Amino acid sequence: MTIQQLINGISLGSVYALIAVGFALIFNILKFSNFSHGGLMSVTAYIGYIAAIVLMNYIDSLPLFMATLVAAALGGGLLALVVERVAFRRLRSNNSPVIYYFISSITMGILLENILTIFASSNFYSYPPFLPAAVINFGKFTIAIPDLLMLFFSTSSLGILLFVLHKTKIGLAIRTMSFDINTAKLMGMDPNAVVAATFFASGVLGGISGVFLGINYTLYPQLGQMIVKGFVASVIGGLGSITGALIGAVLLGVLEIFLIGSVGAGWAPVFVFIIMLVFLLLRPRGIAGVVVQEKA
Amino acid sequence: MEYILSTLTFTGISLIGVLGVYLVTGLTGLFSFGQAAFLAIGAYVSAVLVKNFAVSLPLAAIIAMLTGLLAGLVVGVPTVRLRRDYISLVTFGFGEAIIATLNNSTNITGGATGLSGVPQYTNFWVVLVTVIICLAIVIGYKHSKYGRQCLALRSDELAAKAMGINVERLKLITFLIASVMTSFAGVLYVFYTSYVEPGAFGWVVSAEWTIIVFVGGINSLTGAVAASILLTGLPEMLRFASEWRIIIYCVIVLLIINFRPTGIFGENELSLRRIKQFIRKGAKAA
Numbered sequence: 193m194t195i196q197q198l199i200n201g202i203s204l205g206s207v208y209a210l211i212a213v214g215f216a217l218i219f220n221i222l223k224f225s226n227f228s229h230g231g232l233m234s235v236t237a238y239i240g241y242i243a244a245i246v247l248m249n250y251i252d253s254l255p256l257f258m259a260t261l262v263a264a265a266l267g268g269g270l271l272a273l274v275v276e277r278v279a280f281r282r283l284r285s286n287n288s289p290v291i292y293y294f295i296s297s298i299t300m301g302i303l304l305e306n307i308l309t310i311f312a313s314s315n316f317y318s319y320p321p322f323l324p325a326a327v328i329n330f331g332k333f334t335i336a337i338p339d340l341l342m343l344f345f346s347t348s349s350l351g352i353l354l355f356v357l358h359k360t361k362i363g364l365a366i367r368t369m370s371f372d373i374n375t376a377k378l379m380g381m382d383p384n385a386v387v388a389a390t391f392f393a394s395g396v397l398g399g400i401s402g403v404f405l406g407i408n409y410t411l412y413p414q415l416g417q418m419i420v421k422g423f424v425a426s427v428i429g430g431l432g433s434i435t436g437a438l439i440g441a442v443l444l445g446v447l448e449i450f451l452i453g454s455v456g457a458g459w460a461p462v463f464v465f466i467i468m469l470v471f472l473l474l475r476p477r478g479i480a481g482v483v484v485q486e487k488a
Numbered sequence: 489m490e491y492i493l494s495t496l497t498f499t500g501i502s503l504i505g506v507l508g509v510y511l512v513t514g515l516t517g518l519f520s521f522g523q524a525a526f527l528a529i530g531a532y533v534s535a536v537l538v539k540n541f542a543v544s545l546p547l548a549a550i551i552a553m554l555t556g557l558l559a560g561l562v563v564g565v566p567t568v569r570l571r572r573d574y575i576s577l578v579t580f581g582f583g584e585a586i587i588a589t590l591n592n593s594t595n596i597t598g599g600a601t602g603l604s605g606v607p608q609y610t611n612f613w614v615v616l617v618t619v620i621i622c623l624a625i626v627i628g629y630k631h632s633k634y635g636r637q638c639l640a641l642r643s644d645e646l647a648a649k650a651m652g653i654n655v656e657r658l659k660l661i662t663f664l665i666a667s668v669m670t671s672f673a674g675v676l677y678v679f680y681t682s683y684v685e686p687g688a689f690g691w692v693v694s695a696e697w698t699i700i701v702f703v704g705g706i707n708s709l710t711g712a713v714a715a716s717i718l719l720t721g722l723p724e725m726l727r728f729a730s731e732w733r734i735i736i737y738c739v740i741v742l743l744i745i746n747f748r749p750t751g752i753f754g755e756n757e758l759s760l761r762r763i764k765q766f767i768r769k770g771a772k773a774a
Contacts, residue, residue, distance in 0.1 A: 224573070225573045225576065225577065278742065279742060282746045282747075283745070283746070288745075290572070291517055291519075291572075291706075292745055294519060294573075294576070295519075295698065295699070295702055295741065295745060296741075296742065296745050296746075298695055298698070298699075299699065299737075299738045299741045299742055299745070300738075300742070302692065302695060302734065302737075302738055303735060303738035303739070303742070306734045306735050306738070307735065310732070310735070417691075420580065420581065420584065423577045423580070423581075424577075424581065427574065427577055427578075431571070431573065431574075456592075458588060458591060458592040459588065459592055460588075461581075461584050461585055461588040462585045462588050462589055462592075464581070464585075465581040465582060465584070465585035466585075468577075468578065468581055469562070469563075469566055469578065472566045472567060472570065472574065472578065473566040476566075476569070476570050476574070
């Protein structure tokens with residue numbers, strides 16, 4: 193593995209980290225795998241695209257890029273609130289079993305994707321080039337500027353998230369709720385507000401990752417199926433741990449770039465699957481090693 | 489007539505898939521998003537054997553089912569010990585990996601363009617008989633010791649374990665039965681259409697099967713059968729625009745989950761006794 197591959201891998205991994213953390217946040221608090229996150233990412237990729245096209249006439253390069261990110265992030269956050277309201281609020285008040293959350297989130301994901309398919313009619317779009325596709329040289333190695341930007345923006349948004357989680361009151365509330373939702377309720381906390389805040393945060397992350405995915409690949413309604421990468425990263429890192437998801441995502445990014453270099457892009461998913469299986473056999477708790485108990 | 493028969497045949501084939509999902513999801517409460525990959529395994533293994541190696545059809549079908557069993561073991565053994573979420577994640581990855589493999593081994597499977605020119609051996613009646621046999625197996629399983637253990641496991645895994653049920657073995661057995669059944673459906677599929685491509689087996693197909701089980705009612709086999717006839721057969725016949733069809737599915741499922749979590753049929757099953765009861769009630773009322 194060369195240093196160059198490592199650099200590319202980390203930059204890919206940072207995008208995966210955004211996906212994985214957005215997914216882990218919800219897992220932490222409601223204890224189910226939120227498949228609707230994928231549909232949300234597809235929608236926000238389109239929101240970002242529309243924002244970019246509209247704003248292109250007024251601003252360009254870096255401000256345009258940032259404006260696009262903000263639009264997609266806000267769109268994602270609001271959409272996540274809607275998703276929570278439609279798909280999960282009633283389930284929570286009914287005390288439904290986890291299976292129902294599950295099926296509800298998958299359905300929501302497929303629904304969002306197919307609404308997009310109808311309106312975008314499966315056409316492929318691509319983002320306007322925000323920045324000249326230049327590269328920066330570090331001695332022998334090169335980094336493309338878009339990659340560098342993605343790395344910068346994803347690490348800083350993850351940094352902000354970690355700050356919010358650990359240093360603010362709402363962050364404390366979210367962590368309390370993920371620890372034990374019933375006790376938190378008894379202490380007089382409003383679960384609806386905290387869950388909504390968590391969904392908003394996860395939607396913001398989903399929005400940013402949607403834009404990055406749209407830039408990295410082309411824009412199509414099934415873009416959100418990249419959520420698989422977030423899942424795999426969470427499995428490697430350990431479900432229910434945010435740091436685990438981060439580590440898993442970067443590892444996965446590096447691994448994928450390496451596999452693409454050695455066995456080709458087509459076979460990479462097969463090997464990633466095998467690695468995931470081996471991981472589950474040897475260390476089912478993932479790297480972070482948090483044991484998530486099935487609640488009786 | 490030809491058209492109706494072919495629609496019914498496809499409905500029958502997907503009904504077998506739905507029955508597999510019913511075993512895994514409805515009875516045991518696990519989620520498999522790679523169930524369609526077993527369809528792919530059955531279809532490709534048998535088609536390649538018959539077409540390229542001139543193996544006889546029954547032997548090819550048996551090998552296809554064994555391959556499905558093997559794949560089920562590979563996926564099942566590491567995952568049954570873990571939380572249920574993992575099963576859905578792993579089966580999901582498994583499905584995608586199978587599709588990637590099919591897409592890439594161009595010299596054997598024809599890659600993304602698919603495999604064509606498979607002789608047509610199956611017809612509606614073969615499918616019908618298979619559906620009836622599978623239905624019998626599933627009904628038998630549901631009412632056997634294992635089926636009841638599955639129900640216990642679904643509602644509370646910890647309690648089931650405490651009652652001495654070997655939860656892991658039970659999950660694995662159920663998963664394997666579903667795998668083999670779905671693989672056989674794949675054999676039927678390829679020898680009916682005489683053409684397969686990897687794109688037909690994506691996770692959306694698996695998710696659609698799961699949705700069908702839910703719409704019918706997770707506790708009711710009758711519900712699953714009725715829902716799959718309703719949701720796959722009718723739209724085909726009425727020529728719905730396929731994209732709107734999925735949206736309608738999704739809205740129905742969201743409504744059901746939110747307002748009638750037990751599904752259309754709830755716990756009810758169609759049986760002779762029930763019909764008699766129903767008629768008697770009607771007679772009294774009249």
